[in-house]
Amino acid sequence: MTAYTATVTVRLKHGVLDPEAETTQRALERLGFELADLRSADRFEIDLEADSTGEAEDRVDEMAERLLANPTIHDYDVDIAER
Amino acid sequence: MTVAIIRFGGSNCDRDAERALEYLGIDAEIVWHEDEDGLPAETTGILLPGGFSYGDYLRAGAMAARSPIMDEVREAAADGVPVLGVCNGAQVGCESGLTEGAFTTNESARFQCEHVYLRVERDDTPWTAAYEAGEVIEVPIAHGEGRYEIDDDRLDELEEEGRVLFRYCDENGDVDDPSVNPNGSKHNVAGVLGDSETVAVLMPHPERATLPDVGGxxxxxxxxxxAR
Known part of the structure; x- marks a missing residue:
């Protein structure tokens, strides 16, 4: 078994309105910053042990599918690194 | 006949729903979601109440939707037991797959608590048989995550299948003015049906527009x- 850290990034699908990101962008602009756009995402770091990178990725993929992301509105990426 | 009102940690409209149902002469019982006995044997309906289950962690309704009792709720729904999700219960319904789509952050990014007008889209479901198609009703909303979101093509299909039950509108039933859509929901959707007409979810609170003393x-x- 090898120890891994999986990083799951969950973001809204392209085209889905993100009112919190828009509000955050407006607040930054109010502070005087110049920016073209702002997108927000949730990031989860999961420590786990698995026989291989592939097995770790499969397990974390299922976590994302079943809970961390909502496929109706989200896309997600999984990145696996040895810990 | 008993309507099981599922109480999750953070539900807060469970007692309102019980009182409203009892006012209508419908027997109801609050069921704690971790109750070892699960749903009562005499359950003839299930209400998923409003509130902030699990503090809206991750996404509103996400945690409650994965609570073990929801397996029972899905089985009951498939067997034809009527299931109604209200507000947080609507979010739980979508997160659990009972209904399609997602209720997510209001366009305003704010919590909104106000009376709204709803247009009843169909009158041939148990939930709307008391009304006429096109009738306008006034019911309160109270949510921060009520914007109905779904893939455009899928929404078209749901509309063709007659699965949109309520839309936000003005007092005349007109949906065109964006200001009548309190949360930016796609196509003004306020409530939808699941796979069958006995399963429905909506963001507005019918239990807050039932007792004559509390406004409507x-x-x-x-x-x-x-009761139908």
């Missing part, structure tokens, strides 16, 4: 769906 009774007909 337009929601009574929706809750009466449990």
């Amino acid at each position: 009774v337009d929601g009574q007909g929706i809750l009466e769906g449990f």
